[in-house]
Amino acid sequence: MAVIAHDPSMPTQTHAEVTRDVVRTITEKPERGYYILAGSMAFLTLVLFGTLGALLKYGLGLAGYSPPIMWSVYITTFVFWIGIGHAGTLISAILYLFRSRWRTAVYRSTEAMTVFAVMTAALFPIIHIGRQWLFYWLIPYPNQRFLWPNFKSPLMWDVFAISTYLTVSSTFLVIGLVPDIAAVRDHVSGWKKKVYGALSLGWTGADSQWRHYSRAYLYLAALATPLVLSVHSVVSWDFAMSIIPGWHGTIFAPYFVAGAIYSGIGMVLTLIIPLRKVLRIEHMITDYHFDNLAKLTLLTGSILFYSYSMEYFISWYSGSPFEQMTFWRRAFGPNWWAGWSMIICNAFVSQLLWFKKIRTSIPALFVISIFINIGMWFERWVIIAMSLTNDYVPYAWGQINPTWADWCILAGSFGWFGLWFTLFYKNFPIVAIQEIKEMIPMSRRKSHAGAH
Amino acid sequence: MAGQTEGAGVDRRQFLKVLGTAGAGAAVLGGCSTEQVQKLVPYMVQSEDQVPGIPTWYASTCAECSSGCGVYVKTREGRPIKLEGNPDHPVNAGTLCSRGQAGLQGLYNPDRLTGPMAKNAAGTWDAIKWDDAIARFAAKVAAAQGEFAVINGYGPSTFSSLLTAWTSAVGGFITNYQTFSREPERLANQKTWGRTDLPLYDFAAAKHIVSFGADYLETWGSPVEQQRGFAASHGFHDGTMARAVFVGPRMSLTAANSDEWVSVPAGTEALVALAMAQVIASSKGNSAAASLADYAPDKVASQTGLSAQKITALAQAFAAASPSLAVAGGVGAQHRGAIELCEAVNLLNDVAGNIGQTVKFGAALAESEGYGSVEALFGRMGKGEFQVVLVHDSNPLYTLPRGGNFGASFAKVPFKVSTAAILDETAAACDLILPSLHGYERWDDLMPRAGVRGLMQPVVEPVRNGMHIGDVVLKASKTIGGAAAAFNAPTFEAYLKGEWQKTLGANGFDDSWRETLGKGGVFAPSAPVETPKATGAAVSYTKPAFDGMGDYILMPYPSMQYHDGRGANKPWLLENPDPITKITWQSWVEMHPDTAAKIDVREGEIVELSSPHGKLRAQVYIYPGVRPDTLAMPLGLGHTEYGRYAKGRGVTPLALLGGGDGNGFLPYLSTKVSVALTGDYHKVARVDGMPRQLGRGIIQTMPLAYAAKGMTPEESYKAAGRNFAEENPELEQKALEGWRERQIEQTQVGDYEPTDMPQWGMAVDLSRCTGCSACVTACYAENNIPTVGEEQVFRRREMSWMRIERYWEGGTDGEQIQARFSPVMCQHCGAAPCEPVCPVYASYHTPDGLNGQVYNRCVGTRYCSNNCPFKVRYFNWLKFTDVAWPEPLNLQLNPEVVTRVRGVMEKCTFCIQRIRGAQHTAILENRSVRAGEIVTACAQACPSGAIKFGNVKDPADEVVKWKGDRRGYTMLEATNVRPSVTYLAKVLHVEPADFHGAEER
């Protein structure tokens, strides 16, 4: 008993309390702060689509592209968001299969984050192409012109990777939600009851339903697991398959996957630290969870550290003057500050997490998580945009100078993501009720027989 | 030929109107544009030589400068769409410079006046009818009672002589004045040989060329012809090549193409020439030696800043090569000592025995009055001696220095008439404008030299309601009466034919006339060479004086693009970067790095230059190719009128210059300026990113000695002790055995099976390319490339499918700076990185070895451009095609090439429309494409013949020979993309020991 009682992964409350605490987050009326938050997110979303409209009308020239930098802020932000998603899937799927119990309290929020992050990322391939209205030409569909997309192109692989990822992770989220929505349904009344009723797909909690449910959940977890590795590997090949110095790297797939998870956990922290306060569920998401998240951050951060040093080593060892010049300019070129902010924010800052004090200090973690977000955006920007500023023919070298159109889309993407997330956590259980309950030890089940 | 231009006239204008609205036959691509209702307008009468869809070529003559190159005008459905050189013409032999090709944008310029205009009391313009306009003109001339002056900028021609005769008939005074008419040379020749005509300089024959300020590859003399000659002698051929030296204060394009730039202070060039003459004369025991004793190298060394040995070496090299050639003059050397300089050079040529060898008298025409007369004329205007002045084909109020108060004198004339087709500075100051016709709309001729009479014919219905001044004077004569009544030809065309009848002969004139029109004129074999008798006048040198107390000598030089400013209203020329500075759409002041450091300015900062004659603010361009004591500025911009493109763009150094001293020429290089910082900044619209090669072997060179031995660039680097790559240790060597071959094999996997398909390829001889950028303009004209404007160039969004890359070599720690030029277009790689990355196959490999680019399939992911090691792909960031061609500029668009919409990637296609066109013709004629039948626009235009295009699989094709050349290499071989463009290494006059292979690699 005692042993179990001390297991920090175990919930401290009873079934009834769990349900109550979580359902409360939905049922109780939101404060003004919530509306302000949601409102500002909605505004940013408008900015996003307003800018997109301008791009459609006048062309991509509104953005700060200056050849030879053909990919700049948009692709950077795309990779940034697709990366965010990975932590979610890792926590919700892989850790589930590994039966690591600490994930339970946080997985719902992270899975939601994944879906919305991918939804955000999915906008960018469309935003960034020259004739956005023809994006569907990248989808293979039979046509009488006998035209077919080029399956050799990494961009094609991207299309498949993203669409698969979006489908699987959203299904995974929805399935996981069903019993919890049912629980909410039982605690609300009026039209809400009807809505949640419909969303709960007639969940009654019958044994047969539980049996099918847990199977389905398991399979989906198994299905989602490889995506954590595959999707971002594919994204990394967008660059690794090219011949651009700074892109053409054999270590890119693992390097990017680690970076993705790293950035994702950064975002998780940034989201749930305020969230647990706002929703008053600190007792469900505890220091213990953050400690674990922090350890994951430390691991992935260290992999990044290694990858960065490896990149520089390879470029030196390659003996290729092009590679060497590229990396020299990353550190000491005109955009040195970007290069260093990436290294400091990611490689160095993550190393602070060796100390348990920092791992368990919520404010410290929050600050670090912000660093991680910034650092990871810069990492992509440095790799993508800055490698393009100086490749083979010196005469064609150029400089980057983004414009309002770049920044509006970037900010807008946060709005779009934030809007979905804000709406989600206020209307759906942000903590997986039934999975928490599953972990409540027998003893307390007995002592509170009849509750629920 | 008169037939169809008149017969189908009205209808063709109809046709043009409609086409104009339908997008000039090259409507913007995209399904939607084809759905709206379109009208088909038939000819009333179908002219015999107009087959819809098939271009018709007319021979004509280029009137952009007085060189008088012959052109073929390519017309489609009655619209000129491209200008190409007339291969039979002795001056340009089938090629054409940028300015010449841009003539079309003068023809279709959106700012052309729509008809005659008269200034009313309010000072604004009223549109009037032609009859009215001519009546007013005639009345004024008649009333002027001989107080009538004419400034004629048009070159020697039937028209000019008509105008001269007519003017004197009405008792007026005429001066024929072209802006850069080389007066100092004429005056010097007068002193040296007692004749004021100019010789032809035979650059092709010269083995050693020394130029004292004469930019013979840019604006001086007849650039196209001279460039051809220069390429013939200085281009590497049969194991040798001529040596070229340039003496002057600035490294012009000519200097950059010379093997050596001898930097001397402005005004001391003559000393070098005299010293060289002294050395040669004394070594040859020539009588002149005595009189030159004061100019022995050691005596002049200090003034020129050169060592005596250096000068002696120059002289010996010059004497050793025979025949050699020394030239002097041009704006770049037009200081107060210009005449003495030219005399000195005449002497130098004389002692070196070049007269009659490379300096050929007898072919050039007699002088045009030049600056002296126009200066005098304005003086008389100032005194109010004229009631009426007529300005034709000249813009004196812009081209003459502001310090000379020419504007004020001009204003003193009560009634001023201009024939400008576009409202320029002079026209704006006039009271009546009789807009003339463009050279391709009118009957005319031009005689650049004896024996060469180029004809012009109307190849298009006048785009605007203009009238040739020839017709105007003839019509006016009727009302003026008196002596003028003798000029009774009904039209100028009739008069011209009448004059030509005298040369072609009356019997069978119609046939001979038709034949001559077809040929483009009469090109008699060059006149016999005369060797004039030197007058033996003593040669002296006095240090030229400079106005002003400033610290820096101001050196204005004519821009290659704008010439004297006439080019400033043509987008092609504005966007085509200056070959040296690579700046577009702007004017600038060139400053030596040391100078810049001293007064602490950076590129783009705006400085104020002030001279006794005026002030101006210009942005700084840091240029190691100008002396620290000199500031150089291009002429041509800074217009206050002259249409939407030129007006208010940039500044002109003329604002800082004073008038002449009555010596018969305008001393451009006679002002000292002081520099003041303003703290303002304006970004320089440069198109070169990193102007150094960083040892990447983009443009490879080799010493003449090695090239003569038939070494490859690689071998020559090794031989010069500069290894291609570091040597690998033995084991590594083993590991790498056959690695390169395997890699190349790898890239060939998936190549097309060897078929009967041709494989298109190109070769570029860098020892001939001078960087003149004529090919760039040709590419713009042929492929409907939009100009994007200054704002977009700031973002490097220019669309030039073909660019001339310019790299600096040396120039650091006191070392002589050198320039390298190379045309870079799509390399049509065999293993193209752009192809596999395109998700929609918009970029793909065609069976005949091209990198296809299917515009209408492109969705614009731009991955292809990222992955292109040469960065030769250009993206339509905005709706460039909507703004690039305001009507009627769009009438120039080539119907055989589609214009690209925004959001689409485009690039060089090896002029696929020409390839397919030739193939189609071949099919219709049941034959295969002949070797050399297909010529790309760039190769066609190149004055030095540095580009060769053809089928690599056809052994009969020239290009195969070129590609087989030992000097051949492909750019960025390390990437193993197997380009179809082979570059032939540039050959340098350099001792292998001093060979800087390392820098190029």
Next chain:
Amino acid sequence: MRKRLFLGLGVLAIAAVATLTLFRRGSAQQTTAGKPVVAAVDPASLKGPRQPIFFRHDIHVGRNQMQCQYCHYTVGVSNEPGIPSMQTCMGCHFLYVTGSTPQNKAEIAKLNVAWQSKTPVQWVRVHTLARHVHFPHSLHIKALGPQACATCHGNVARMAQVFKVNNVNNMGFCINCHIERKVSRDCSQCHF
């Protein structure tokens, strides 16, 4: 008595008119079998855009058996098929061919007016190929023969007013042919 006579005449007249009209219609119906209709037609009732002059391809090509190349004279030598100049029309219509029916007379009169006033007739374009496609008519005529026009343009011999039979901007339409006849499908053959 008089009344009767008038009545009889009236009846006769009506009968005559009736039979005549019947006969005419009959004959018209007979001709439809082999020869195209040359009766008065209301262009508005026909498919295809209405032209400034109601030019009858069915009469010129169908009844008069004129070759396409007679008017579209560059189709065999150039990318462009060529629109006949007004002179070409007047060549026949100047004097003797003035039209059989009142309607045709009226239309041909329009042509004369246009010719006199030197204002070319602005035909409404029926087939407009997208600008990003290059279709060399000459090559196709050479390969498929002078009768091949119908392949894309339909049998104009039976069109009183020309209308669009095939959407020539439908790439599948081109590709099918190219596949059947085993000719190049390289994009750069048509797109540049």
